[in-house]
Amino acid sequence: xxxxxxxxxxxxxxxxxxxxxxxxxxxxxxxxxxxxxxxxxxxxxxxxxxxxxxxxxxxxxxxxxxxxxxxxxxxxxxxxxxxxxxxxxxxxxxxxxxxxxxxxxxxxxxxxxxxxxxxxxxxxxxxxxxxxxxxxxxxxxxxxxxxxxxxxxxxxxxxxxxxxxxxxxxxxxxxxxxxxxxxxxxxxxxxxxxxxxxxxxxxxxxxxxxxxxxxxxxxxxxxxxxxxxxxxxxxxxxxxxxxxxxxxxxxxxxxxxxxxxxxxxxxxxxxxxxxxxxxxxxxxxxxxxxxxxxxxxxxxxxxxxxxxxxxxxxxxxxxxxxxxxxxxxxxxxxxxxxxxxxxxxxxxxxxxxxxxxxxxxxxxxxxxxxxxxxxxxxxxxxxxxxxxxxxxxxxxxxxxxxxxxxxxxxxxxxxxxxxxxxxxxxxxxxxxxxxxxxxxxxxxxxxxxxxxxxxxxx
Amino acid sequence: xxxxxxxxxxxxxxxxxxxxxxxxxxxxxxxxxxxxxxxxxxxxxxxxxxxxxxxxxxxxxxxxxxxxxxxxxxxxxxxxxxxxxxxxxxxxxxxxxxxxxxxxxxxxxxxxxxxxxxxxxxxxxxxxxxxxxxxxxxxxxxxxxxxxxxxxxxxxxxxxxxxxxxxxxxxxxxxxxxxxxxxxxxxxxxxxxxxxxxxxxxxxxxxxxxxxxxxxxxxxxxxxxxxxxxxxxxxxxxxxxxxxxxxxxxxxxxxxxxxxxxxxxxxxxxxxxxxxxxxxxxxxxxxxxxxxxxxxxxxxxxxxxxxxxxxxxxxxxxxxxxxxxxxxxxxxxxxxxxx
Ligand SMILES: Cc1cc2nc3c(=O)[nH]c(=O)nc-3n(C[C@H](O)[C@H](O)[C@H](O)COP(=O)(O)OP(=O)(O)OC[C@H]3O[C@@H](n4cnc5c(N)ncnc54)[C@H](O)[C@@H]3O)c2cc1C
Ligand code: SF4
Ligand code: SF4
Numbered sequence: 001x002x003x004x005x006x007x008x009x010x011x012x013x014x015x016x017x018x019x020x021x022x023x024x025x026x027x028x029x030x031x032x033x034x035x036x037x038x039x040x041x042x043x044x045x046x047x048x049x050x051x052x053x054x055x056x057x058x059x060x061x062x063x064x065x066x067x068x069x070x071x072x073x074x075x076x077x078x079x080x081x082x083x084x085x086x087x088x089x090x091x092x093x094x095x096x097x098x099x100x101x102x103x104x105x106x107x108x109x110x111x112x113x114x115x116x117x118x119x120x121x122x123x124x125x126x127x128x129x130x131x132x133x134x135x136x137x138x139x140x141x142x143x144x145x146x147x148x149x150x151x152x153x154x155x156x157x158x159x160x161x162x163x164x165x166x167x168x169x170x171x172x173x174x175x176x177x178x179x180x181x182x183x184x185x186x187x188x189x190x191x192x193x194x195x196x197x198x199x200x201x202x203x204x205x206x207x208x209x210x211x212x213x214x215x216x217x218x219x220x221x222x223x224x225x226x227x228x229x230x231x232x233x234x235x236x237x238x239x240x241x242x243x244x245x246x247x248x249x250x251x252x253x254x255x256x257x258x259x260x261x262x263x264x265x266x267x268x269x270x271x272x273x274x275x276x277x278x279x280x281x282x283x284x285x286x287x288x289x290x291x292x293x294x295x296x297x298x299x300x301x302x303x304x305x306x307x308x309x310x311x312x313x314x315x316x317x318x319x320x321x322x323x324x325x326x327x328x329x330x331x332x333x334x335x336x337x338x339x340x341x342x343x344x345x346x347x348x349x350x351x352x353x354x355x356x357x358x359x360x361x362x363x364x365x366x367x368x369x370x371x372x373x374x375x376x377x378x379x380x381x382x383x384x385x386x387x388x389x390x391x392x393x394x395x396x397x398x399x400x401x402x403x404x405x406x407x408x409x410x411x412x413x414x415x416x417x418x419x420x421x422x423x424x425x426x427x428x429x430x431x432x433x434x435x436x437x438x439x440x441x442x443x444x445x446x447x448x449x450x451x452x453x454x455x456x457x458x
Numbered sequence: 459x460x461x462x463x464x465x466x467x468x469x470x471x472x473x474x475x476x477x478x479x480x481x482x483x484x485x486x487x488x489x490x491x492x493x494x495x496x497x498x499x500x501x502x503x504x505x506x507x508x509x510x511x512x513x514x515x516x517x518x519x520x521x522x523x524x525x526x527x528x529x530x531x532x533x534x535x536x537x538x539x540x541x542x543x544x545x546x547x548x549x550x551x552x553x554x555x556x557x558x559x560x561x562x563x564x565x566x567x568x569x570x571x572x573x574x575x576x577x578x579x580x581x582x583x584x585x586x587x588x589x590x591x592x593x594x595x596x597x598x599x600x601x602x603x604x605x606x607x608x609x610x611x612x613x614x615x616x617x618x619x620x621x622x623x624x625x626x627x628x629x630x631x632x633x634x635x636x637x638x639x640x641x642x643x644x645x646x647x648x649x650x651x652x653x654x655x656x657x658x659x660x661x662x663x664x665x666x667x668x669x670x671x672x673x674x675x676x677x678x679x680x681x682x683x684x685x686x687x688x689x690x691x692x693x694x695x696x697x698x699x700x701x702x703x704x705x706x707x708x709x710x711x712x713x714x715x716x717x718x719x720x721x722x723x724x725x726x727x728x729x730x731x732x733x734x735x736x737x738x739x740x741x742x743x744x745x746x747x748x749x750x751x752x753x754x755x756x757x758x759x760x761x762x763x764x765x766x767x768x769x770x771x772x773x774x775x776x777x778x779x780x781x782x783x784x785x786x787x788x789x790x791x792x793x794x795x796x797x
């Protein structure tokens with residue numbers, strides 16, 4: 001252990017490696033309900049070369065490596081389930097290139113959402129990236145690699161779909177490139193080559209460490225507006241979403257509905273964000289968006305709520321601070337939600353699951369969905385809990401676990417699933433698919449050093 | 459219970475049908491207006507049910523004080539001709555429901571009723587409101603707003619309870635029998651709507667502008683005339699109490715503000731369009747707001763003064779975009795007092 005520590009020190013410098021209990025304690029847990037699992041070391045590399053050296057060392061010694069960005073995934077994926085080292089990538093936060101014309105940004109994987117957003121606002125005010133509602137310290141790499149979504153997901157789909165290519169260090173130490181950058185100096189797309197980026201997306205850090213990535217940027221419009229569509233009938237929402245997405249005019253569509261025990265039920269709301277280059281265009285878009293749900297306006301079963309300017313301004317904030325506020329509803333710093341990816345038509349069924357589990361466990365549940373393209377949604381169930389109260393955490397963990405199972409039964413798939421939920425997904429998975437995953441992994445990571453304990457049976 | 463005092467016989471004899479002929483949101487000829495009005499009285503379908511912007515203005519237009527607008531709302535509710543999508547109304551009914559949390563409290567005169575705007579309590583400040591105490595919240599909400607939602611039944615159900623709440627928890631307790639209405643709607647409710655529905659009001663409401671006029675007289679020496687042009691946005695509820703309009707002129711005279719002459723003021727005032735938006739008629743709302751603000755700008759107004767906080771929130775950004783400063787009346791007075 002001492003030997004490994006000293007070698008790590010030689011690679012990154014003494015300030016950027018630790019085996020001290022207080023630091024290991026912090027890195028042993030996240031804000032969610034998963035039980036702590038402490039690493040033996042924490043190491044913070046500053047470059048691809050340092051990452052490579054660390055991986056070669058880990059591979060030689062058979063020491064597990066857990067890649068970590070912001071550590072905000074909430075489902076315990078950056079805990080060292082089998083010890084070893086957490087590789088914290090936050091020092092690798094350089095913005096390497098912004099291509100105005102082809103609208104992409106090449107960044108180091110540890111670049112935070114906040115840094116990129118601020119950089120674009122200052123240096124490229126006509127461009128923006130799709131920011132998730134996570135706290136701004138969340139990293140671009142961490143988010144893309146879990147198939148995150150955000151404020152432009154109506155236009156661009158999952159953040160993984162906005163990826164143009166990447167540089168990664170394989171578990172055996174080779175540095176590889178995927179996408180156009182593997183054959184061209186430009187990082188403009190994953191096409192037309194065999195799409196190797198998929199080897200690293202959705203794998204919970206079990207296939208390698210991404211060090212650089214290029215993501216798509218989008219126009220930052222000077223005029224922006226938000227509308228809130230309200231209906232009292234949960235069964236209508238899927239069709240409302242279908243109609244709204246059909247306009248192809250919006251940047252972001254989210255739907256929210258809460259189930260707070262003992263409180264008056266507020267109606268489901270669909271929040272629609274859109275932007276334009278002129279006021280006239282904004283009005284034109286508003287009218288077309290309204291026309292898409294005219295059927296419901298005409299029969300009075302739904303309509304747009306007039307918004308006071310303060311509420312409108314809140315809805316236009318990216319990231320939206322509300323999830324962070326909700327996260328701390330019960331204080332104690334705990335927050336976890338089941339995010340599940342599912343087809344849009346399952347909205348009412350997904351909602352019913354949430355209400356049922358909320359009642360069964362006697363726990364408040366804030367449900368929300370973000371529509372991805374016009375094709376599916378990320379439906380989330382947030383069970384509030386106070387992390388300082390063990391019984392509260394246990395209750396939320398059980399409610400989350402039951403929700404994961406119910407979602408799978410409904411036809412959805414838990415997103416950024418906790419290790420126990422990954423096992424449930426595997427049970428539902430075509431066995432040949434899982435076998436292929438294992439075969440790929442054994443080729444890439446013959447010693448099984450990458451984030452072990454994830455995507456495993458038993 | 460609480461039957462609307464509307465007399466069909468008066469309408470039968472009416473030659474002018476001013477209620478509909480002066481309406482700014484429907485363009486009807488006299489014969490058509492008469493016909494539509496007859497349909498309404500009979501309880502038949504009428505285009506008025508769907509086209510009414512619920513601007514309250516016909517309450518002012520009717521020369522016979524026959525409550526045409528309240529009657530339209532009665533018919534909308536009877537015929538379920540909901541002006542606003544049902545879930546928006548139901549959501550509002552939930553959000554603005556009485557909470558039953560009111561407790562007796564001793565207040566000191568002058569007492570200001572903030573109604574549904576306790577969050578604006580910060581405006582009750584300075585020399586104008588020295589020593590004033592306030593009450594507000596959904597347990598004392600005047601509920602007149604439901605006129606926009608075709609819910610006279612909610613007014614009938616909730617308003618008498620609110621009146622009891624105010625009397626039993628604040629006024630009796632404090633030995634006070636009058637209060638200042640922060641919101642013009644409350645004044646309209648207690649002096650106009652309640653009597654029209656036969657709801658007893660056991661206290662004396664004072665219009666905010668009457669109070670401000672009196673205070674400005676008392677503080678006369680401290681006023682530094684503004685010498686500014688000001689446009690006035692008259693709210694819908696003021697159509698119920700047009701007799702209070704002169705206080706706008708009285709206040710302006712005292713603080714040295716010039717009420718700009720413009721097309722859409724006084725009897726010809728335009729709605730802020732918040733309700734029209736709730737009716738999902740965005741293009742009409744855009745048009746109304748544009749005409750209104752163009753008119754203010756053309757008249758050279760530096761300020762747009764609001765009586766109603768709801769109008770203020772609906773229009774403030776649009777007004778500001780045109781370089782006109784949106785402001786509540788009491789705040790304009792504070793400026794004149796150097797506060
Ligand atoms: C209040 C709140 C709101 C949120 N809202 C959203 C939202 O709107 N949209 C959304 O998508 N998410 C949201 N999240 C979830 C989550 O915080 C984000 O997805 C976040 O971007 C994850 O990034 P991270 O840097 O924290 O990843 P981490 O938690 O550090 O890592 C996530 C996973 O990726 C792996 N990993 C990280 N970096 C690398 C790398 N360079 N190479 C290989 N593997 C790597 C890790 O091992 C782990 O398995 C929210 C979270 C919170 C707390
Ligand atoms: S309500 Fe008034 S204006 Fe209208 S028809 Fe009757 S009397 Fe005439
Ligand atoms: S309330 Fe206004 S819009 Fe409705 S009929 Fe009367 S004047 Fe016309």
